[in-house]
Amino acid sequence: MTDxxxxxxxxxxxxxxxxxxxxxxxxxxxxxxxxxxxxxxGLPPADPGREEAQIARLRALAQDADLDPEFSExxxxxxxxxxxxxxxxxxxxGTEAGTAGA
Numbered sequence: 001m002t003d004x005x006x007x008x009x010x011x012x013x014x015x016x017x018x019x020x021x022x023x024x025x026x027x028x029x030x031x032x033x034x035x036x037x038x039x040x041x042g043l044p045p046a047d048p049g050r051e052e053a054q055i056a057r058l059r060a061l062a063q064d065a066d067l068d069p070e071f072s073e074x075x076x077x078x079x080x081x082x083x084x085x086x087x088x089x090x091x092x093x094g095t096e097a098g099t100a101g102a
Contacts, residue, residue, distance in 0.1 A: 027079075028086070035087035039094035046089030051080055 038045060055073055062072035 002006075028083070031083045032090070033087055035083070035090035036094075038087055039090040045091055046084045054080070 014030050035045065037043075055076055057075050059069040062069045
């Protein structure tokens with residue numbers, strides 16, 4: 001396609017997508033550190049109260065940003081579920097390391 005306007009829109013979308021990927025990567029670096037900390041401290045991998053507070057907060061932010069709150073909740077739920085999976089893996093790795101040293 002040679003439509004200059006469409007090309008500019010798509011370039012902007014590509015830039016936004018790249019920023020989202022880098023932001024998600026940074027977020028997961030932090031949540032993986034949280035998972036290691038929770039495993040070391042013997043804390044549960046999930047915190048339902050925190051999850052619900054985050055969902056409510058991000059639904060409100062989505063509404064303020066004219067983004068569908070349902071979509072934002074589904075997106076955040078996907079991220080939270082992945083974070084919890086990582087936290088469980090960190091706990092399992094910690095348990096296996098503790099058993100190996102016994």
